Amino acid sequence: MIGKVTKAVVAAGVAVGMAVVATPGAASAANNGYAWAAWAVPGASINGGVAKLYADGEILRLEDFQADGWGTRAQIQKLMPDSSGVLHWVNHSSPCFDDTSTSNTSGGMTVCNYNTAENIPIRVHVWASRDGVYKYHNYSPSIRS
Secondary structure, three states: OOHHHHHHHHHHHHHEEEEEEEEOOHHHHHHHHHHEEEOOOOOOOOOOEEEEEEOOOEEEEEEEEEOOOOEEEEEEEEEEEOOOOOEEEEEEEEEEEEEEEOOOOOOOOEEEEOOOOOOOOEEEEEEEEEEOOOEEEEEEEEEEE
């Protein structure tokens, strides 16, 4: 009887152990060290541009996908308390910009390198811009710097 119970407990333990190994952790499944967001004209079949924020080094990569006159801008935002302790998303540094004719890499995208305090919630805000007009914005999920 004890042998059967032991075998059942061992089998259950192995099954749980395999489930833990096969299932990614919440942190890695949630962001894999980066977060991204894209903007699109409503009803469009493809995104107009995308921004990808890497937590390690706070690297922001932008790519504008269409030569439609709309450029892609993005900015890091960090979650900070105000003087009353209420948390708000605040802009960090200046925006990064890319369009189909402007890039700073051979891959056709623009890479901007920022620096934030370590281990704070950050996200990327991405939007379309043309001649001082801003629209079609979106936000990424938050990650920790």
